[in-house]
Amino acid sequence: MSKKAPSTENKTSSSGDPSRLAPSKGHNLLKLELLKRIDLFKFLPEETQKDLVEKSSELVLEKDDILLKEGEQDEEINFYVILSGHLLIYKGDTFRKRIAILGSGEYLGEMTLVDAQAHSASAVALDESILMVIPQDLFEKHIASDHGALLEMVKVFSHRMRSDLDVMAGDMQKVSNFTHDMRNCLVPLGYADVYLAKAVDILKGTDPRHKKREGWDMVEKSFNTMISVRKNLITLIDQSLACVKKTKSEYVKAEAQVLPLIQETVDEISCHKVLKKKNLVVQENADLKSAHFNFLDIKRVLQNLLINAGYATENDGIIEITITEGKCGNQINVKDNGTGIPLHIQPILLRENFTNKPDGNGFGLMSCREIIEDFHLGKIWFESELNCGTTFHFTIPHFDPAVKPPGIKAR
Ligand SMILES: Nc1ncnc2c1ncn2[C@@H]1O[C@H](COP(=O)(O)OP(=O)(O)OP(=O)(O)O)[C@@H](O)[C@H]1O
Ligand SMILES: [Mg+2]
Incomplete structure (x- = not known):
């Protein structure tokens, strides 16, 4: 972990804290060699490359120092070339989804230099790392004001986009x-x-x-x-x-009672290895109006929630499914008396892929969210208490002729 509050401290390390920005002393030949190999700079005249080297500074990062933070915008924008050490590029906060590990001769910060947007990923030092820092004004002086240089840069970006595609x-x-x-x-x-x-x-x-x-x-x-x-x-x-x-197809929904679907799904999924020894209880509710849904997709939501509940519960644990009638539709509640969800994980569930299972993918809840919120215009959420259990709730609206279906969309 970083030594201090991750982003802000180290953002200043790259853009504000002068103690960490030492003027470049030596190694200029090495830096020049590196710059000549970098696709974005190799087309520049040697004089310009030398000027970039001389006017750049050096930044020393210790292991776990965070250089860039996803979603944040730095006041001062810099381009960084790694002279030594390694940086991990990742997405996500609590749980880092690795994108790449960069080492000597590789660079970062080029996108922000061009579009001045918030960083699309974070970067953290994996060991002591020394970076060459080219500030935005130096970059603009040599590149942004030179049409030929800009054109070369556009070519590099376009080549990169093609190969990514x-x-x-x-x-x-x-x-x-x-x-x-x-x-x-x-x-x-x-x-x-x-x-x-x-x-x-x-x-x-x-x-x-x-x-x-x-x-x-x-x-x-x-x-x-x-x-x-x-x-x-x-x-x-x-x-x-x-x-x-990309074939467009109509998203098919039909007016039906949700209880038979729940009973059928529970019956079928109860043979799953994590559900075999659990007590699955479906509370019937005679006062339910019919809802408007895609049968297979709501089955998929229930399967995911039940399997997750099964993983979280001990043998003989209880998983209870209830349906209540809300103002706009049916509300389905899947309650377990299992482990509960740790507080630090809660904000990312349903928003990002996350798993804490060795054989998990972190796709289940994302799929549930898409089916409920995008295709049924309902809501999905949960309440959880550590060591007590979790309840996932989701709603399926009644048929409303005034509401346009999510559309004919390619799925
Ligand atoms: N009822 C629950 N009790 C405790 N934790 C849960 C519960 N439901 C979900 N989780 C947590 O949410 C994480 C994400 O669930 P999700 O279904 O998206 O992925 P997964 O179950 O890990 O993998 P898979 O893609 O195979 O379903 C789980 O790994 C688990 O940590
Ligand atoms: Mg799951």
């Missing part, structure tokens, strides 16, 4: 290939459907040539579960492929 497109293609082939993997289940349907008929005695056999109802239930899981998976895979292809 290529990497993103490549990653997206890989994910799409997996998703696409998953659909093919589901094809054999179509055969199983046909055979199982025949087996159910035989066991059930529907076909007069066969006697009704004990256990037919269990086979039929498994058969129905398999069909519905296959259908749901194909729907999700198709939505995922449509999202990649």
Whole structure:
């Protein structure tokens, strides 16, 4: 951790505290060599490069000193070249999502130099690091006022943008290939459907040539579960492929009672490894009006909340699902008597990917938030007390003809 309050102290280290900004003494040849290798500066005349080196200063960071803080704007804007040491570039505050580790010859601060916006990520020293500091006025003197130099810089940024886009497109293609082939993997289940349907008929005695056999109802239930899981998976895979292809599709909602969906979901998900030994209780409520929702997506929300509750609760713990009638719609509450959520994590849940599970992804709650708030125009929130438990609440509005659906959007 940083020695003091992270951002402000060290922001001054880069832009205000003179004790930390020593005038450059020596190493000028080394600095010049570094500058010549930096894409943003290598096109400059040697005289200009020398001037940048001579007029720059040095900044020494100790391990854990924070140089830049995500979301903050510095009063003085600088460009930094790392002369020695390493800086971690990360997003997030309490939990750092690593973006890159930069070392000698690499640089940072160039985006802020151009757009003067708040930093898009934070930077912290991983060990004692020495940086060359080029202040904005020096940069402007040599680059921003020189059309040729500016054009070269635009070329560097545009090249970088193209290669970032290529990497993103490549990653997206890989994910799409997996998703696409998953659909093919589901094809054999179509055969199983046909055979199982025949087996159910035989066991059930529907076909007069066969006697009704004990256990037919269990086979039929498994058969129905398999069909519905296959259908749901194909729907999700198709939505995922449509999202990649940017095909617009209507977000389908229907007017229905939410209780049967809750009961069905609880029934299906109770075999999950973290729920098998928990008591899942659904409180019925006879006074509920119907709500307007996408059946599969609300099932996904419930699955995520129930699995999370299962992870947080001890064996024999209680997970209770209640539905109340609000002014605008149904309110569903998933309450557990588990570990509770530590205070420092609470502000980031539902807003950022976060997980504290070795096998977790931190996607579940983000998916719930999108489904409830973006696609149903409802709300999702939670209350939690350490060692007592957590309750997640979400609302599904009633059908209101005056409210435009979230739209026909590519998902
Ligand atoms: N009911 C709960 N009790 C305690 N902590 C919870 C509860 N629900 C969520 N959390 C915390 O929120 C974090 C984020 O949950 P989320 O569902 O987004 O991701 P995850 O469960 O870690 O992984 P996955 O993407 O596989 O669902 C969890 O790792 C856990 O720390
Ligand atoms: Mg989860």
